[in-house]
Each structure stands twice: as structure tokens, then as C-alpha cells.
Amino acid sequence: MVEKTYDRETQDVGNVLALEHVNVTVPDPELAALFYVSGLGLTRDPYIDFGGANMWVNVGSQQFHLPKGDAQVLRGTIGVVLPDLDQCRARLARFVRRAGDRLAGTAYSCTEGEDGSLHVTCPWGNRLRAHGASDAFGGMGLGLPYVEFDVAPGTAPGVARFYDEVVGAPSSLTDIGGRPRAEVRVGRAQRLWFTETDAELAAYDGHHVAVYLSNFSKPYRALRERGLVTLETNDHEYRFQDIVEPDGGTVLATVEHEVRSMFHPMFDRELVNRDPAQNVFAYREGHDAYVGLTHGGRG
Ligand SMILES: [Fe+2]
Numbered sequence: 001m002v003e004k005t006y007d008r009e010t011q012d013v014g015n016v017l018a019l020e021h022v023n024v025t026v027p028d029p030e031l032a033a034l035f036y037v038s039g040l041g042l043t044r045d046p047y048i049d050f051g052g053a054n055m056w057v058n059v060g061s062q063q064f065h066l067p068k069g070d071a072q073v074l075r076g077t078i079g080v081v082l083p084d085l086d087q088c089r090a091r092l093a094r095f096v097r098r099a100g101d102r103l104a105g106t107a108y109s110c111t112e113g114e115d116g117s118l119h120v121t122c123p124w125g126n127r128l129r130a131h132g133a134s135d136a137f138g139g140m141g142l143g144l145p146y147v148e149f150d151v152a153p154g155t156a157p158g159v160a161r162f163y164d165e166v167v168g169a170p171s172s173l174t175d176i177g178g179r180p181r182a183e184v185r186v187g188r189a190q191r192l193w194f195t196e197t198d199a200e201l202a203a204y205d206g207h208h209v210a211v212y213l214s215n216f217s218k219p220y221r222a223l224r225e226r227g228l229v230t231l232e233t234n235d236h237e238y239r240f241q242d243i244v245e246p247d248g249g250t251v252l253a254t255v256e257h258e259v260r261s262m263f264h265p266m267f268d269r270e271l272v273n274r275d276p277a278q279n280v281f282a283y284r285e286g287h288d289a290y291v292g293l294t295h296g297g298r299g
Helices: 029-039 085-103 156-167 217-225
Strands: 016-023 056-059 062-065 076-082 109-112 118-121 127-132 146-151 171-176 179-186 190-196 208-213 229-234 237-244 251-261
Touching: 016 146, 016 179, 016 190, 016 251, 029 085, 076 085, 085 118, 085 127, 146 251, 156 171, 156 179, 156 190, 156 217, 156 237, 156 251, 217 229, 217 237
Parallel strands: 016 062, 076 127, 146 190, 208 251
Antiparallel strands: 016 208, 056 062, 076 146, 109 118, 118 127, 171 179, 179 190, 229 237, 237 251
């Protein structure tokens, strides 16, 4: 009898448990609400009130954080899973009609991707790639499955080594149409991608992503040794922004990471999500809340 074998490494999560939010400042909170809430169909966090100074927008178990300020543009593409892309197409068409002249001269666009995804650029230039709910991304039905950062040629192998050796996240090198990509495992089904591009990168403008770590102190010590910790926020959080070659220290990419421990009071916080299909004209009793998977479950 042949003993069945299993690839046990497919079940390893690694040290980064979750990618929780993407933070980009927006100059016009009202237009941002029209885009993220009315257009994409997401949900404003009802519990955290910033007045007009900031807005948190829930996407399943993840969030966009949108403080008011000069526009920040993430250097890459934010993956978004939505329950129904056709409904999203219709909502974005309504968003364009509602926003009207306010979109003139902005970066807003919406085009069809070759793989069935929807490529949406926010009015200030943040690129989103919207996917319909499917078995991809661990069955996630609403959420942020990945952020893909554009990085300079030749840096992807070092970025993978950094996450492996400094952060403790299993990372591998793949190839996307001839462009090397470092793939960092986050939780069960999320990913950070660092994909090389020949295009010139804009100067880093301070946008950030937030992640939760299982082992919080070991990466902290490794980052401290290299002089990379940029902010000692509090017991539960520190920040770094340079991703470096683990041995030589050469800076390979820059994006601020808000690093949180599992003791952070917002770890695994329950987020309110509405069913984006619900509306006043075709109201369905009992369908206000989104029901479905808001995190990647199945591997
Ligand atoms: Fe943040």
C-alpha cells in the first residue's frame, strides 16, 4: 500500500496574519464617499467618527482609511473582491452621473481587464483591480485579497528575502509575463505582491498599509538592528517603511507598514458590511447586511 503524502507547506501561514487596511489621504471626502461607498458599494464604518477629517470604509474584514489631505497615490494596485461585478459596473455608472462635473480633470477611469476583472482608478489615481466573488482568494466574497506594489527592476528577489528573513513571512519568487514578482503570504488567503516594473516610480508620498503579526517582537528587533523602525506608536504598534536587502541593507522598496500585534484592541474587529445590492428602489426585506465570506478561508 502506498502511503499518501501531503504538501504540508501549503498549510503554513507565516508571521503576517492579516493585511487590515490601506491608508491614502483624499482631498475631497465627499467625492471619496461617492466613489468608495456609492460607487464601489462599500460601507462607511459607523462606529468610528472623525467628523469630516477622516473616513474609514469597510471592505469585508478589511478597510480603506481615507484621511482628508493632499491626495496620496499607492504605487501599485489594490485588489478588491466584490460580491457581483456587474452590479458594480452599474453602480459606477451611477457614480459618474452623480459626480458629474466633479470628475472633470480627475484620474477616474473604469475599464475591463482581460481576466474578467474591472480596472478602476479613483479620482486621485489610486488603481484598484476589482474581482467578482469566486473560489479565488480562498473563497473571499468581499474584501481586500492583495496589494500589488510596483518595484524597481532587480529588487523582487531581495524583497522576498526581506519578508522571509526579517518579517518571518513565507515568500516566493514568481514571474508575471516576464516580470519577476515577490509573493508574500498573508494569513490564509491574502498576499502582498511586489512586482517589478520598468516604468518610473513616483516619489513615495507617505501612504501606508497595516498588517498584524503573530511574532511581534522578533521582526521588531531585526528592524531596530538595521535602524529601520520609524515610529514607536504604542505597546501594540510600530512602523517601518524601508524594505531592504537583509544582508547588505540596500533599500529595495519603500512603503510604510503599520505593524500591529494581536493584542491591538482592533485585532479581528467585527466590521459592518452592507449588501451592496440593496437600494431604495428595489428594497428587499432582510437583505440589508452582506452575508458571505469576508476573509479568505479555504486554501
Ligand atoms: Fe493606519
